[in-house]
Amino acid sequence: MLKAVDVMTKDVATIxxxxxxxxxxxLMKARDWRALIVERRHPQDAYGIITDADIMGKVIAYGKDPSKVRVYEIMTKPCIVVNPDLGVEYVARLFADHHLLQAPVIQGELMGIVSASDIIGKSKFVELPRTILLEQELQEAIKKSHDICARTSPRSEECAAAWDVVDELQAEIAHQEAKRIEKTAFEEFCEEFPEILTRKECDEWCSG
Structure with a gap:
């Protein structure tokens, strides 16, 4: 899975x-930047951000003199920051939920900035949509669970752990697709092999 650090722009300016x-x-014109990160005054302070949209909507749109308007008057602070290890699709969801186009990438210190353009231009969402990769992982995990349960025992800890992995993958796919799981792979396993596990055991496993 591509992460924020894989697609972010390291060339970032502060002000x-x-x-x-x-x-x-x-400063923005000099390097064709669309946003600047506002520096912290001390280590416990929050980062801010000023974007071209801020300048357009809060200065130009009202005919204000930019030489008399300070960055702190139109910036967003604290701004939403992105962990460098966050998966690209979750960065995209964060942007969609909060109507963002850019956000600084921070882990202790400023590492870069990630934008919607970075996500679209550098990720592989067209060639390899995350849902397809997750579905492949799910099928492999289901097969592995069957193999482990056959090799050990359907009541073994190894079998239970394998099905836990399947449950997590199904939950993530359901969350990605915003849909409810009607029947888990483990419930299907119980129906396929009713002689191996009792209904009570299946119900207990499925309920956690």
Whole structure:
């Protein structure tokens, strides 16, 4: 699974909250950036962000003089930050839920910035959608569970652990597709081999 660190842009600029919007615009134009990260004043302070949309909607749209407007007046602080190990599809979901186009990638310190353009341009969602990969993992996990249960015992800890992996994968797929699981793979296993496990045991396993 691609992570935020795999698609982020490392070339990121910071700016002081006391800087003017004119200074911010000059910095953004110099490298064709669409957002700047606002520096923290101390280690316990939060990062902020100022975007081209902020400048457009809060300065230009009202005819304000950018040399007299300070970054802190239009920035978002604290801003939503992304962990570098977060999967790309979850970054995309975070962006969708909070109407974001960019967010800093931080783990202790500023590592980069990830944008919607990075996600679309650098991820492999067209060639390898996450749901397809998860479905492949699920089928492999189901086969492995059958093999382990046949080799050990349907009542063994190894068999139970294998089906736990299957349950987790099914839950993740259901969450991705926003649908309810009607019947788990383990419930199907119980129906396929009723002579191996009693209904009571299947119900106990399925209920955790």
């Amino acid at each position: 002081r909250s006391s800087a003017t919007v004119t200074e911010a615009v000059k």
